[in-house]
Amino acid sequence: MDVTVKTLDGKDAGTVTLADEIFGLEPREDILQRMVRWQLSKRQAGxxxxxxxxxxxxTGAKLYxxxxxxRARHGSARAPQFRGGGKAHGPVSRSHAHDLPKKVRALALRHALSAKAKSDSxxxxxxxxxxxxxxxxxAKSFAGLGLENALLIGGPQLDEGFSRSARNLANIDVLPVQGINVYDILRRRTLVLSKAAVEALEERFK
Structure with missing residues (x-):
């Protein structure tokens, strides 16, 4: 799949060929749903x-x-039926995380990338x-590219000036390629990849 490369000024900068095994899959909603649920469950505080x-x-004394x-026989004022008593079957601190195979997680990322490519986003x-x-x-550069709600993925090292400048814009997220994830891809309307990010992703799934 050939895609036109743009500059931040909106000019053409050649083309790049995207690997079909990463960007050309038929997206499966069930795999994407499993991955998003896994991500949100893992980060839930619990x-x-x-x-x-x-x-x-x-007091631990018998009421009467x-x-x-x-009257009914009772042995403790701490029982749940009394005002000020304990909670019956209340929530307890726990982890909400569950297992998801590593291969499914990798496949979900490829399906998320393919979904954006298929929808011209x-x-x-x-x-x-x-x-x-x-x-x-x-913000002026983004307006020229039509980016109002977007996730931008840079190379292994982000330009400090660019990430600081984009940090204040609403509905704009900037991440290094190591931080790319399915949930952030799907929650933003447009996915923007740098050439370095594309190369890193193709190397990762080689």
Whole structure:
């Protein structure tokens, strides 16, 4: 698959051939869904916690005598049915992460890249380097390229001036190629790859 390479100024800078085994697959929604669910579950904090009856700071004395009152027999004021008592079957701190095979994760990334290529939402930029490290200048370049909601993936090392300038723009994310992931690809309308990122991805899936 041949794609025209653009510069940040919107000019043509030749073409690049994208590997069909990475960018030319037929996207499968089930694999993408499994990957997004895995990512979101893994990053969920899981710090929700309620106090059970064993953790309540309350007297341990029996409420009243066992017999003769005509009332139900109770042995603890910490029981869940009493006001101020413990929570029955409440949430506890735990990890929500679950396993997903490494091959499925790699396949999901290729399907996400293919989905963007198939929907014409993939742009290849010559180099993500800002000539002027100012948010206004970078915003003007993005407007010329029609980027309003985009994920930009650079090479192994990001240009500090460019990443700082793009950081303040709403709905724009900038990541090095090591940080590329399915969730961030799908949550943004357009995927922008630098030539260095394309080379790194093809080397990764070789």
């Amino acid at each position: 710090t929700h916690q309620a106090l059970g009856r064993a953790e309540i700071a309350r 005598k066992q017999k003769g009152t005509g 993939l742009i290849v930029i010559d180099d993500l380097v800002a000539t002027e490290a100012k948010t206004k200048a970078v």
